[in-house]
Amino acid sequence: MVDSQGGQGGQALLFLTDDQLRKGIEAMFFAYRGFTADPDRILEGMAYGRAHHRAIHFINRSPGTTVNNLLSILGVTKQSLNRVLRSLIEDGLVESRVGKKDKRERHLFLTEKGALLERELSDAQRERMRAAYRAAGPDAVAGFRQVLEAMMDEDMRRHYATLKDRQV
Amino acid sequence: MVDSQGGQGGQALLFLTDDQLRKGIEAMFFAYRGFTADPDRILEGMAYGRAHHRAIHFINRSPGTTVNNLLSILGVTKQSLNRVLRSLIEDGLVESRVGKKDKRERHLFLTEKGALLERELSDAQRERMRAAYRAAGPDAVAGFRQVLEAMMDEDMRRHYATLKDRQV
DNA sequence: CTTGGAATGTCAACAAGGCTGACTTATCCT
DNA sequence: AGGATAAGTCAGCCTTGTTGACATTCCAAG
Numbered sequence: 001m002v003d004s005q006g007g008q009g010g011q012a013l014l015f016l017t018d019d020q021l022r023k024g025i026e027a028m029f030f031a032y033r034g035f036t037a038d039p040d041r042i043l044e045g046m047a048y049g050r051a052h053h054r055a056i057h058f059i060n061r062s063p064g065t066t067v068n069n070l071l072s073i074l075g076v077t078k079q080s081l082n083r084v085l086r087s088l089i090e091d092g093l094v095e096s097r098v099g100k101k102d103k104r105e106r107h108l109f110l111t112e113k114g115a116l117l118e119r120e121l122s123d124a125q126r127e128r129m130r131a132a133y134r135a136a137g138p139d140a141v142a143g144f145r146q147v148l149e150a151m152m153d154e155d156m157r158r159h160y161a162t163l164k165d166r167q168v
Numbered sequence: 169m170v171d172s173q174g175g176q177g178g179q180a181l182l183f184l185t186d187d188q189l190r191k192g193i194e195a196m197f198f199a200y201r202g203f204t205a206d207p208d209r210i211l212e213g214m215a216y217g218r219a220h221h222r223a224i225h226f227i228n229r230s231p232g233t234t235v236n237n238l239l240s241i242l243g244v245t246k247q248s249l250n251r252v253l254r255s256l257i258e259d260g261l262v263e264s265r266v267g268k269k270d271k272r273e274r275h276l277f278l279t280e281k282g283a284l285l286e287r288e289l290s291d292a293q294r295e296r297m298r299a300a301y302r303a304a305g306p307d308a309v310a311g312f313r314q315v316l317e318a319m320m321d322e323d324m325r326r327h328y329a330t331l332k333d334r335q336v
Numbered sequence: 337c338t339t340g341g342a343a344t345g346t347c348a349a350c351a352a353g354g355c356t357g358a359c360t361t362a363t364c365c366t
Numbered sequence: 367a368g369g370a371t372a373a374g375t376c377a378g379c380c381t382t383g384t385t386g387a388c389a390t391t392c393c394a395a396g
Binding site for chain 1: 180183184186188189190191192193194195196197198199200201202203205222229243290293294296297298299300301302303304305306307308309310311312313314315316317318319320321324325327328331
Binding site: 049050051076077079080083084102103104105 | 352353354355356361362363364
């Protein structure tokens with residue numbers, strides 16, 4: 001397991017050495033810090049955190065989504081999500097409407113105030129992404145997305161795919 | 169800010185649209201979950217968590233590093249790191265040696281037992297990385313790394329660069 | 337040489353945000 | 367009528383982040 005080049009690969013498989021893989025792992029670690037840094041800065045001092053950001057993001061992406069669906073996207077327990085959702089609803093950033101067809105369900109929407117914060121957060125996060133994309137160029141970006149998609153668990157890939165083509 | 173193509177870019181800058189950027193953001197979110205899933209599974213029930221994994225990883229990468237240096241790599245407060253370090257030392261996974269030159273400093277090393285756990289964790293994490301790399305191919309991997317590097321904060325990029333060429 | 341400031345590391349206490357388990361309420365569907 | 371499902375709640379725990387106070391050690395200016 002120390003070296004995955006085996007005997008048959010040679011030069012063509014050099015990108016699969018333990019050393020290359022380790023560099024990728026460290027790149028993920030350091031990059032993710034940058035990825036979350038800007039929204040974290042905005043949220044700090046607002047009594048909100050990363051958990052609130054995630055909820056706001058995905059409610060914005062799928063207006064009218066149910067609590068259960070959000071749960072499965074975020075991969076947390078309902079008690080965890082509920083704590084976050086409750087504060088967002090109390091503060092008037094999120095609205096919860098009883099389902100028309102199935103009255104057990106609650107459908108979640110951002111209020112105007114919620115959409116405003118969403119905008120602020122995603123603007124900041126997109127700005128960093130834009131700079132990185134621009135610096136790396138379109139081919140690199142395609143590769144970036146390919147590797148990330150291959151790294152996801154099956155369930156997450158499904159959610160990702162369901163979301164990603166919402167707007168053509 | 170809704171659309172960054174401006175007037176002058178046209179087709180060539182289509183990869184910088186808000187929609188493309190948002191897909192990248194969601195890909196980072198879902199992929200990072202997969203990235204940490206395997207080590208998390210191993211650690212759960214061991215009284216250790218992701219913080220312990222990070223400490224073990226970077227001590228392994230820079231044997232003899234000081235607490236301060238580790239602090240700056242991990243980007244947490246020294247009190248946070250200290251708690252983690254204390255339990256690792258108590259459990260005999262990490263050894264802390266008083267500095268020869270400067271006795272205020274502690275130099276950190278993995279014990280055999282610590283190296284064993286490091287191996288188990290990094291094997292699991294590398295396995296997922298290897299599968300993703302193999303599925304995406306060498307060109308995609310190059311792009312992946314380029315975008316991640318461009319996404320890092322300056323300080324993190326420095327740490328990343330310092331670490332990454334340790335072994336040629 | 338001494339003394340005060342800077343640097344390194346430790347301890348205590350608190351908050352955010354995960355988790356489990358047990359339970360209620362309302363609704364749906366067979 | 368009765369079991370299954372969706373959502374919400376309460377209590378309590380753990381990990382991992384935070385700040386503040388403190389001990390030790392080093393070094394440089396007087």
